[in-house]
Amino acid sequence: MRNRNKPWADDFLKENNHILAEEPFSNKGNWQQSFSKKQPLHLEIGAGKGQFIAGMAEKFPEVNFLGIERVKTVMVGAVKKVKTAEVENVVLVNEDAKDLRDMFGTDEIDHIYLNFSDPWPKKKHHKRRLTHETFLEQYRDVLKSDGRITLKTDNRSLFEYSLSSFSKFGMTLEDVTLDLHELEDESNVMTEYEQKFSAKGQPIYRCEVINRI
Numbered sequence: 001m002r003n004r005n006k007p008w009a010d011d012f013l014k015e016n017n018h019i020l021a022e023e024p025f026s027n028k029g030n031w032q033q034s035f036s037k038k039q040p041l042h043l044e045i046g047a048g049k050g051q052f053i054a055g056m057a058e059k060f061p062e063v064n065f066l067g068i069e070r071v072k073t074v075m076v077g078a079v080k081k082v083k084t085a086e087v088e089n090v091v092l093v094n095e096d097a098k099d100l101r102d103m104f105g106t107d108e109i110d111h112i113y114l115n116f117s118d119p120w121p122k123k124k125h126h127k128r129r130l131t132h133e134t135f136l137e138q139y140r141d142v143l144k145s146d147g148r149i150t151l152k153t154d155n156r157s158l159f160e161y162s163l164s165s166f167s168k169f170g171m172t173l174e175d176v177t178l179d180l181h182e183l184e185d186e187s188n189v190m191t192e193y194e195q196k197f198s199a200k201g202q203p204i205y206r207c208e209v210i211n212r213i
C-alpha cells in the first residue's frame with residue numbers, strides 16, 4: 001500500500017477523533033466502553049482504507065468492530081469510509097498490531113480478520129507474517145476460547161504457510177476454500193485488495209479457524 005506524504009493527515013484524524021481510539025493501550029480490557037452498545041467485538045488487523053470494516057459494520061449492526069492500521073495516511077481513507085457509511089459500531093486504531101496483549105485483555109475479542117495481509121515473501125521475513133507463531137500466541141490470548149480467525153488472501157504461498165502455522169499451533173481449521181467467489185457467499189464483504197485481485201480473475205483463498213486447542 002502506498003504511503004504518500006499527506007501533511008494534513010494529522011489534522012484530519014484529529015478532527016475525526018470520535019471514530020479513533022487515541023490512547024488504545026489505556027482501553028485494555030474495557031473496549032466495550034468505546035461503543036454505544038455492548039455487543040460482540042470483532043477486530044480487523046491491517047484495515048487498510050476501510051472498505052471491509054465499514055461494509056461489515058453496515059451489514060452487522062449487532063457487532064462492534066475495531067480496525068487497526070499502522071500507516072496513518074492509509075488510516076485517513078478508513079476514517080473517510082466509516083464517516084460515509086454513517087455507522088456507530090466502528091472504532092479505528094492507528095497502531096502497529098505487534099503488541100496485542102498490551103492493547104486487549106484476555107478473552108476480550110470474539111473474532112479476528114486478517115485480510116490480504118502483507119505476504120513478506122522472503123524467508124528471513126516470515127516472522128513478520130501476521131500468521132507467524134508469535135502472532136498466533138497473541139491471538140490465542142486475546143480471543144475468547146472458541147473465538148474465530150478469518151483469513152482471506154490472493155497469495156498462495158502466504159495461504160499455505162498460514163494453514164500450516166494454524167495447524168502446527170494446534171488451532172482448529174474449520175473451513176478452507178480455494179475459490180471464495182465461486183461460493184457466492186452473500187455474507188462476504190469484499191476488501192479493496194479482494195476487489196482488485198478478483199477483477200483480474202485471481203482466486204481468493206479463505207480459511208476459518210477456531211481458537212480451540
Ligand code: SAM
Nearest residue numbers: 001046048069070071096097115116191192193
Ligand atoms: N486489508 C486491506 C485490504 O484487504 O484491502 C489492506 C491490505 S494491505 C496489503 C495490508 C495492510 O495491513 C496495510 O495497510 C498495512 O499497513 C497493514 N498492516 C500490515 N501489518 C500491520 C500491523 N502489524 N499492524 C497494523 N497494520 C498492519
